[in-house]
Amino acid sequence: MPECPALQILPFSVIxxxxxxxxxxxxxxxxxxxxxxxxxIPGAQPFFLVAIETTKNCYEAIRWLTADIPKDQSxxxxxxxxxxxxxxxxxxxxFTVVFLxxxxxxxxVWYHKSGWRELKExxxxxxxxxLR
Numbered sequence: 001m002p003e004c005p006a007l008q009i010l011p012f013s014v015i016x017x018x019x020x021x022x023x024x025x026x027x028x029x030x031x032x033x034x035x036x037x038x039x040x041i042p043g044a045q046p047f048f049l050v051a052i053e054t055t056k057n058c059y060e061a062i063r064w065l066t067a068d069i070p071k072d073q074s075x076x077x078x079x080x081x082x083x084x085x086x087x088x089x090x091x092x093x094x095f096t097v098v099f100l101x102x103x104x105x106x107x108x109v110w111y112h113k114s115g116w117r118e119l120k121e122x123x124x125x126x127x128x129x130x131l132r
Contacts, residue, residue: 023056044108
């Protein structure tokens with residue numbers, strides 16, 4: 001019977017710094033030198049900036065929650081259960097970006113209008129209708 005190969009572990013430090021630099025570069029590029037194709041579409045640049053910032057925050061939270069190195073203040077172990085919903089949120093965000101990217105000029109407007117409509121419906125149902 002053949003032996004199983006020894007478990008090989010990829011040190012996170014190999015990919016940590018490139019991932020950190022990539023996220024920061026994407027944020028800076030969209031904020032400072034937004035591509036013309038995106039900058040010309042009303043609402044597209046803010047959407048992508050929020051999407052990238054959300055991705056960065058979730059990534060950092062998951063990284064902190066699931067790290068196996070000692071920390072000054074270690075979180076309770078059951079906080080690691082928060083990682084799967086965060087990963088699900090990142091997947092939803094990815095699907096939203098792909099969906100909008102199929103027809104960005106039309107779908108980004110639709111996306112913002114649907115968010116406004118939902119906010120208005122929620123506020124009016126709660127008796128706080130200050131939106132027109």
